[in-house]
Amino acid sequence: MQVLTPVLAGLGTGLSLIVAIGAQNAFVLRQGIRREHVLPVVAICAVSDAVLIALGVGGVGGVIQLWPGALSLVGWAGGLFLICYGLLAARRALRSTAQLDPEGSSAAGSLRVAVLTCLAFTWLNPHVYLDTVLLLGTVATGWGAARWWFAAGAVTASALWFGGLGFGARLLRGFFTRPSSWRLLDGLIAATMTALGAVLLTGATG
Structure with a gap:
């Protein structure tokens, strides 16, 4: 029971931070619907979160607080990347006639591109560091010796969410057999990416 309490606290806190409309989740959802390299994409997201959470619980969050310029650099790189990706999604929304056939096949994209894109979404977002390293790390400190059990709960939340999002997205494939559905999704992704x-x-810049 002493172990279960911090694990559940970490699980709940982790889910509250991860389950939100964002660039990374939108990318995982799109990959899941198309069934393109879902396992490596989900693995990258979950493992990256585990590393960042471990760094936060281990005390690295204090280093980031002492060097706020690092987050500004990440913000510039991430912002430009998201806007470029948003423009590409907007072009797909305006021009694309892509659809999934009834058998569920689709033209698979490059594994290398999917991996690099996923890494960029994960590591070029300063909010990821604020949520996982700083926030979760700070909350975990309050659990004292049980902080690593709290971290285990947060890591579990990340794995469950990304696994469910990536592999559960196939349930939406029927809707995305129509080109208009893809235009709608890409339009929403374009708006989300450019806004973020x-x-x-x-x-x-502030």
Whole structure:
């Protein structure tokens, strides 16, 4: 029971931070619907979160607080990346006639591109460091000796969420057999990416 309490606290806190509309989640959802390299994408997201959470619980968050310029640099890079990706999604929304056939096959994209894109979404977002390293790390400190059990709960939350999002997205494939559905999704992704990119650039310049 003493172990279960911090694990559940970490699970709940982790889910509250991860389950939100964002660039990384939108990318995982799109990969899941198309069934393109879902396992490596989900693995990258979950493992990256585990590393960042461990760094936060281990005390690295204090280093980031002492060097706020690091987050500004990440903000600039991440903001530009998100805006470029948003523009590409907007072009797909305006021009694409892509769809999934009834058998569920689709033209698979490059594994290398999927991996690099996923890494960029994960590591070029300063909010990821604020949420996992600083916030979760700070909350975990309050659990004292049980802080690593709290971290285990947060890591579990990340794995469950990204696994469910990536592999559960196939349930939406019927809806995405129509090109208009893809245009709608890409339009929403374009709006999300460009808006988040603008927010990051504004924060980096402030």
